[in-house]
Amino acid sequence: MPYEVQTPVYEGPFDLLLHLILREQVDLYEISLSRIVDAYLIEIERMDTLDLEITTEFLLIAATLVELKCKRLLPEDADVDLDDEFALWEERDLLIARLLDCKTFKDAAQVLGELAGVASLSHPRTAGLEDQFLELAPDLLAGIDVDDLRSAYLRAMTPRPKAVVSIEHIHSVRVSVTEAVEELVDELPRLGRVSFRRLTEDFVERLEVVIRFLAVLELFKQGFVDLDQPRAFGDIEIVWVGSPALHVADLAGIDSYDG
């Protein structure tokens, strides 16, 4: 069942997360991590444009959130590595710090927007010199080089604003995590090491990327791949560490997800 996308465009993962957390601010103690995580994942799915770079950034935050949530669900007496736990707390604090930073500048941006709005009501005079004075000027091209010419051209050709009305339908994508896992089990042993971006570069639907991401997490959980993210917000490296001739039948049950 296709539906129209009406959600606002989120400028980034922090933007979305802030929105999700702060909209429930009225009743602070109603805020639940699970609720936020799920709403976050749903919003990712609802996004109507697929820019892989941006998607990846959203997914990286999603991974942190899911990790926080998993942590919450683990029994206390489980065999938890203290270092891991501290790392997770650190990650959470870092996330909060970044959200606060993001919020600060969002609010500042709003004030700038208001200033710019007021300022744009006044138009400056730009008519410049009257012709008889122009002739006096010794050299009108003084200090102008070809790079200035190039930037002037780009400035002149830069699109003027226009209303963007995007009423696209998201086509229902029939993918399941199981299918994605099957594909990965086929692809990954051959590739050995691959980045998540490479792995999803052919996809046009955001949902497909999300499903692949969940499939990668599934394989990670079952110990068939190692994940590495060398740089914050960078790409995720996926390394196959399972047997080279694994069959899907060897995998533990996977929940299917119909989109």
Next chain:
Amino acid sequence: MNPEIPRALEAILLVADSPVGTELLAEIVEVTEAEVEALLADLAESYATQQRGFQLVRVAGGWRYQTHPDLAPYVERFVLDGQAAKLSAAALETLAIVAYKQPISRAQIAAIRGVSVDGVVRTLEQRGYIGEVARDPGPGQAVLFGTTPSFLERMGLDSLAQLPSIADFVPGADVVEALEHGLRVEISEIPVGIDDNESVEVVTVEPAPSVAEPDERPSYDELLDDGPDTGFTG
């Protein structure tokens, strides 16, 4: 003082196509900067008193003529470009970061915004609102950006000092609390009996048993309303 001076100032500013600094004006009309300032203030006031359709204002470190804001509807009918291209939310956020944190590198802006900012930085640079002001002394020699006089003009500010203090925008304790609460890792909420908690993330997104109606897309709003944890505890 030569009675021509205020008239000369009017004439010069009429042909200027960007704000002219007091210093240059003083040099041309050969009076002190303080006198120029006083004369311009008088002129600005006389236009205001006479309810002229234009104003003389101080912006981006100089003086310029501009239309009175309340006439914008008429002017926009005439100026085909209409209003200056509206700044997107992304552009405004990036401008705010650059304005308050300058000099700042592209990577630092991206770290704050949480998204790649290459496109928006390029656009702002093209429009002349930000520019390279320095190079990072470190190994990468990253370009460091700062705001330009055009930025001040766009914001209608005389100088950066007129920007509200960044301290005004630091979120209050309520927001901090909300964030901490929202992201708390709360052991006490562990549902009993879930020791085999694999695919947590998958299950929570998973809409009820959709096997029966494979073609029907579930409504996620419903799921949200029901509370996301239902799937586990039920």
Next chain:
Amino acid sequence: MNPEIPRALEAILLVADSPVGTELLAEIVEVTEAEVEALLADLAESYATQQRGFQLVRVAGGWRYQTHPDLAPYVERFVLDGQAAKLSAAALETLAIVAYKQPISRAQIAAIRGVSVDGVVRTLEQRGYIGEVARDPGPGQAVLFGTTPSFLERMGLDSLAQLPSIADFVPGADVVEALEHGLRVEISEIPVGIDDNESVEVVTVEPAPSVAEPDERPSYDELLDDGPDTGFTG
């Protein structure tokens, strides 16, 4: 009469780059041409009485603000000082468009810039930076401009091929449309005398009556698919 009207006239004439005709003014402020004429005469007189440094005068093609002739020595000093003695941003953009898109007609440039460019084109021509290189084969036989050898020399270039590449830049869809539009106007809608007919260019550039919603523009995506240069070669 609405007391805003004379103020609106002041504002419009302040932002105008070239003289504005009574007819267009009357249309914008929604009074008769005779009333506009009377109001402008009053304004001109009030500036004269108050001994302003500027005048409101009627020249060929309409009304404009200009500096009072007896202040020329100050303006000249301002020009010679250097700050104003270079091409304005608008003029530089026009020159850049001609450099990169030659041969190109005045109407096409106006369509890209969104304003009448007659004055600027004349200045650039007078300075010997651009010149007529061809005539449009269409009925209007519009002059097509290109840069001159002396301009190339001035920029330190041996040939146009040495201009910095803009290969990775795709003009906005509305620019493409503007070009298409400019060409169409020139060939099919303006039979003769394009040079004298500033206001036609200005009016035709505007897509639809966007007075009420200046931000709303039609989608030109299909045009973009044709490639950005279609407008010129067609």
